[in-house]
Every structure is written in structure tokens, then in C-alpha cells.
Amino acid sequence: xxxxxxxxxxxxxxxxxxxxxxxxxxxxxxxxxxxxxxxxxxxxxxxxxxxxxxxxxxxxxxxxxxxxxxxxxxxxxxxxxxxxxxxxxxxxxxxxxxxxxxxxxxxxxxxxxxxxxxxxxxxxxxxxxxxxxxxxxxxxxxxxxxxxxxxxxxxxxxxxxxxxxxx
Amino acid sequence: xxxxxxxxxxxxxxxxxxxxxxxxxxxxxxxxxxxxxxxxxxxxxxxxxxxxxxxxxxxxxxxxxxxxxxxxxxxxxxxxxxxxxxxxxxxxxxxxxxxxxxxxxxxxxxxxxxxxxxxxxxxxxxxxxxxxxxxxxxxxxxxxxxxxxxxxxxxxxxxxxxxxxxxxxxxxxxxxxxxxxxxxxxxxxxxxxxxxxxxxxxxxxxxxxxxxxxxxxxxxxxxxxxxxxxxxxxxxxxxxxxxxxxxxxxxxxxxxxxxxxxxxxxxxxxxxxxxxxxxxxxxxxxxxxxxxxxxxxxxxxxxxxxxxxxxxxxxxxxxxxxxxxxxxxxxxxxxxxxxxxxxxxxxxxxxxxxxxxxxxxxxxxxxxxxxxxxxxxxxxxxxxxxxxxxxxxxxxxxxxxxxxxxxxxxxxxx
Numbered sequence: 001x002x003x004x005x006x007x008x009x010x011x012x013x014x015x016x017x018x019x020x021x022x023x024x025x026x027x028x029x030x031x032x033x034x035x036x037x038x039x040x041x042x043x044x045x046x047x048x049x050x051x052x053x054x055x056x057x058x059x060x061x062x063x064x065x066x067x068x069x070x071x072x073x074x075x076x077x078x079x080x081x082x083x084x085x086x087x088x089x090x091x092x093x094x095x096x097x098x099x100x101x102x103x104x105x106x107x108x109x110x111x112x113x114x115x116x117x118x119x120x121x122x123x124x125x126x127x128x129x130x131x132x133x134x135x136x137x138x139x140x141x142x143x144x145x146x147x148x149x150x151x152x153x154x155x156x157x158x159x160x161x162x163x164x165x166x167x
Numbered sequence: 168x169x170x171x172x173x174x175x176x177x178x179x180x181x182x183x184x185x186x187x188x189x190x191x192x193x194x195x196x197x198x199x200x201x202x203x204x205x206x207x208x209x210x211x212x213x214x215x216x217x218x219x220x221x222x223x224x225x226x227x228x229x230x231x232x233x234x235x236x237x238x239x240x241x242x243x244x245x246x247x248x249x250x251x252x253x254x255x256x257x258x259x260x261x262x263x264x265x266x267x268x269x270x271x272x273x274x275x276x277x278x279x280x281x282x283x284x285x286x287x288x289x290x291x292x293x294x295x296x297x298x299x300x301x302x303x304x305x306x307x308x309x310x311x312x313x314x315x316x317x318x319x320x321x322x323x324x325x326x327x328x329x330x331x332x333x334x335x336x337x338x339x340x341x342x343x344x345x346x347x348x349x350x351x352x353x354x355x356x357x358x359x360x361x362x363x364x365x366x367x368x369x370x371x372x373x374x375x376x377x378x379x380x381x382x383x384x385x386x387x388x389x390x391x392x393x394x395x396x397x398x399x400x401x402x403x404x405x406x407x408x409x410x411x412x413x414x415x416x417x418x419x420x421x422x423x424x425x426x427x428x429x430x431x432x433x434x435x436x437x438x439x440x441x442x443x444x445x446x447x448x449x450x451x452x453x454x455x456x457x458x459x460x461x462x463x464x465x466x467x468x469x470x471x472x473x474x475x476x477x478x479x480x481x482x483x484x485x486x487x488x489x490x491x492x493x494x495x496x497x498x499x500x501x502x503x504x505x506x507x508x509x510x511x512x513x514x515x516x517x518x519x520x521x522x523x524x525x526x527x528x529x530x531x532x533x534x535x536x537x538x539x540x541x542x543x544x545x546x547x548x549x550x551x552x553x554x555x556x557x558x559x560x561x562x563x564x565x566x567x568x569x570x571x572x573x574x575x576x577x578x579x580x581x
Contacts, residue, residue: 024512024513024514025276025512027515029513054402057526057541059539061530079416082423084515105404106400107403107404107406107551109551110550111548111551114547135232143237
């Protein structure tokens with residue numbers, strides 16, 4: 001199944017949930033409505049022509065100027081059919097929660113936890129949604145958001161330096 | 168009451184038992200045991216909370232992040248070229264392959280094709296790095312479960328290749344030899360000689376490693392039938408590399424999505440049957456032989472030619488020219504201070520490193536810096552399956568199960 005066929009098949013079956021499909025550098029990226037993400041992912045996982053049995057990564061991108069600020073990115077691969085697809089959905093900051101896909105791909109567990117840890121996007125029905133790389137009691141927000149400063153929070157300037165010459 | 172907390176109640180008196188004042192009943196709840204963060208078998212800093220019933224593992228919860236350095240955030244602050252040294256520090260045992268995976272991703276983003284010689288050089292060095300990685304795994308994994316001898320033999324031979332790297336790029340571990348669009352420098356005659364000598368020297372040594380392990384009944388007993396994972400589960404967890412192929416799933420990116428000089432070489436992808444630690448060991452040993460084969464073929468096929476793609480807006484000028492030629496110096500200065508202008512878009516590029524699929528997902532909005540860079544680290548994803556794979560095994564097998572993934576925490580925590 002070529003990438004165009006794959007995209008048009010998705011568009012036919014999920015006319016209401018489908019937003020757009022982009023093909024660039026030989027890769028297909030499909031953006032879907034948040035409400036139907038789980039349904040579409042289930043179709044990709046179960047349908048014999050799709051057969052996306054392998055989860056490659058879960059990622060997230062922050063677009064602070066957009067109305068729907070965060071983008072959750074899933075990438076799937078089919079080991080038997082040898083094709084891959086990128087499934088994306090947008091979430092607004094006020095309600096940043098998407099359905100977890102841990103019931104379809106077991107590997108999504110750790111990957112979604114990382115997205116939660118780094119970007120603060122919550123996953124509905126996730127079995128164990130805790131921080132994973134940062135400590136559990138970390139209170140300074142979500143480091144991969146664009147409003148988290150790239151070069152620290154200026155603590156370094158507030159340190160008191162010992163004046164070696166005044167001894 | 169002396170014991171108010173349930174967890175500290177070690178013995179309870181059973182009133183029904185005759186003479187119960189003196190006879191305690193054994194407690195039945197699980198025991199929590201922290202393994203790590205400082206433990207020699209975790210290869211870095213990793214803590215696992217083990218729930219034990221007697222000596223059996225009931226549940227294990229990995230606690231990651233002790234080596235988290237925020238590499239993905241750091242990437243957003245530098246140009247594409249400046250990120251190459253950061254990739255060395257991901258999986259510090261196999262820096263070359265990280266460089267390779269990253270450079271391939273950027274080349275896909277910029278749509279650059281490489282000259283033939285550069286592709287061959289890259290493949291040769293990547294396979295040398297795979298040999299180093301597997302030797303390191305073989306030695307330390309056996310050491311973790313008590314077979315010490317093979318460790319010394321593996322490290323003796325690894326040292327030859329480490330010196331070879333030293334001669335190639337001036338560093339043993341943090342190599343940064345790959346460049347976007349090519350490689351930093353060509354092989355010298357002495358490097359070629361040494362590599363050829365090594366290829367003749369090495370295969371009999373692999374047989375030696377095998378004898379040390381497979382004649383060791385304790386080692387075999389501790390790896391056969393330990394940490395079994397079925398093919399369906401391995402795929403569902405997103406495992407990759409030898410850990411996935413040990414369960415008999417034929418997925419190797421070198422064959423599935425051929426890149427670099429791999430399509431021009433003949434090699435086979437060994438597959439396991441039972442999905443246990445022993446099968447994963449067997450695959451890695453077979454891959455050592457395959458790597459030697461690939462390097463031999465590359466050396467035979469390689470022709471003279473340029474080692475860098477000729478795209479001056481992206482690729483660096485040769486170092487000798489930078490010191491003597493003004494235009495080259497300006498080119499180098501501009502590439503490092505401003506970077507090149509990447510087209511807006513997003514790509515994912517996976518590469519078969521010796522641990523598994525090492526991928527980079529890059530979002531660009533134009534300009535010289537990535538907008539978002541995500542690293543798909545095989546070690547991190549393998550740790551996701553740790554709980555599933557360790558349930559029901561003995562506490563001493565926990566070490567074997569760490570070892571079976573070939574995890575490096577620098578890559579896992581990023």
C-alpha cells in the first residue's frame with residue numbers, strides 16, 4: 001500500500017476525524033482530531049491492511065503562538081508490511097489531555113510518561129502516569145515547553161562569590 | 168502496640184496455635200528492595216525497586232533519570248553542527264554510531280546524498296563500532312553474572328580498536344568523527360593496514376570467547392531460559408536490535424530500510440528462537456562475524472574519491488583549506504556561528520545501532536537551529552519492558568535481565 005493510498009483510506013474511513021495528511025521526504029504525517037485519536041490508532045493497529053504493530057516513538061512539540069498549543073506525535077511502523085506513519089493531534093493548553101494508547105501498544109507506557117514529564121500533556125487511562133526522568137517532587141514545570149528558559153533561570157547570577165583577594 | 172505499621176510487622180502471633188506465645192508465623196506480604204542507584208551491574212546510575220516474594224520478583228519499577236542532562240533541550244540552543252559532540256555523550260560506549268544516526272537524520276532533512284567513498288568509510292567505522300559495542304556487552308554481561316575470564320579477553324581485543332579510533336580521530340570514546348555530509352578525515356595507509364591485520368586476527372578470537380562462555384555451565388544455566396519474551400510482546404513493547412531479534416522477529420533497519428553502503432554488502436541477519444538471554448547472546452556473537460564480513464566487503468569495493476558531499480551551504484570545508492584559504496574560513500565561521508538554513512518540515516530517521524533502533528525526530532521551522540529534536544533511545548524503550556520480563560524470575564536474575572538489553576544509562580536518561 002503506497003503512502004497516498006494509506007492516507008486516502010484513512011480519509012474515507014474517518015471523514016470527521018481527519019484533518020490533513022502531509023507527505024514530505026518520503027514520510028507520511030497525518031493530523032487527526034483529538035477526540036478520535038484512539039479510534040484511528042486502533043484502526044491502524046488492528047486492520048490487516050494497515051497492521052501497524054510496532055510503536056517507534058511518542059513525542060510532543062510546543063507551538064506557543066497557536067490556539068491549540070501542543071502537538072502530540074506518534075510514529076508507527078509495520079514490521080510485516082514495511083511501512084510507517086506519523087499520527088499527530090493537537091491539544092489546547094487549558095485542557096491538555098489525550099487518550100492513552102497503552103492498551104494497543106505496551107511500549108507506549110514509558111514513552112507517554114516521558115511526554116508527560118517533559119511537556120506536561122496528560123494521558124487518559126494511562127496505568128501509571130508519573131514523572132519518569134525528572135524527580136517526582138520536581139515543581140519547576142515542564143522543561144521542553146518553549147517558555148522554560150533555555151539557559152537556566154538566572155540562579156548563577158545570584159550566587160555569592162568568595163572574594164579571594166580580601167582575605 | 169509495638170507494631171502499628173503493617174510493613175514493619177515481621178512476626179504475628181497466631182492465637183490458635185498451641186504454644187503460640189513462643190511460635191511466630193512467617194509474614195506473607197512482599198518485601199521491597201532497592202537495587203541501585205549505585206550498583207555495579209546497572210552500568211551507570213539506575214535504581215530499580217524490586218518487590219519480592221521470597222526470592223521471586225513479583226514486580227519491579229525502574230526509577231530512571233539519574234543521568235538526565237536535558238540533551239533534547241540543549242539541542243534547541245545550538246546549530247545542527249554543534250549538536251554532533253552532544254551525541255557522543257548519549258551512548259558513550261558507541262559514540263560513532265550516535266554520530267552516524269544524527270548525521271543521517273540531518274542529511275535526510277537537508278536532502279543531501281553522499282559520495283560513494285564517504286558512505287563506505289562510514290559503514291566501515293560503524294561496523295568497527297558495532298564490534299566494540301558487542302565486545303563490551305559480551306565482557307560486562309558475563310562479568311555481571313560471575314564469568315570473569317571472558318571480560319579480559321574482550322577488553323584486550325577492544326583495546327586494539329580503541330587505539331585505532333585514537334589514531335583515526337584523536338579520541339577513544341567521544342569521537343565526533345562523522346560530519347553532516349561526510350566524514351572528518353580519510354583513512355591513512357597505516358589505519359588501513361591495522362584494520363586489515365585486525366580482520367585476520369579477530370575471527371579466531373570470537374571462537375575463543377564462545378568457548379569461554381558456552382563451556383561454562385554456570386553461565387549457560389543463568390542465561391538459558393532467563394528473561395523470555397514472546398515475539399508479540401517484544402514487538403508491542405517496541406524493542407529493537409538483538410533484543411527484538413532474539414525473539415525471532417526479522418527487523419533490522421540495515422535490511423528493512425537500507426542505508427549507506429549496506430545494500431552493496433552481503434550479510435545475514437541472525438535470528439533467535441526462544442527469546443531468552445542466551446539467544447540474544449548468540450545473535451550478538453553472530454553479528455561479530457557478520458561485521459567482519461561487512462568490513463571486508465567494504466574495503467574491497469571502496470574506490471578513491473571525495474569524502475564530503477559538495478554542498479557548500481551545508482557541509483564544512485576541508486580543515487587544511489580553512490587555515491590557508493579565506494573563503495573556506497568564512498564558510499566554516501558562518502556554518503558554526505549561524506548554521507545553515509534548514510527547510511521547514513519534520514523528519515524521522517532511524518538507524519540500526521548495535522543496541523537497537525536509534526532514531527532522531529527533528530522538527531525544523533527554518534533557520535539554523537532545530538525547533539524540536541527528539542531522540543528515540545533504544546535503552547529507554549527497553550527499560551519499559553523490564554517489569555514484564557523480570558516477573559517470576561529469581562532476584563539474582565535481575566542482573567542478567569539488565570545485561571540482556573545492553574543498556575547504557577547515558578542514552579536511556581539523555
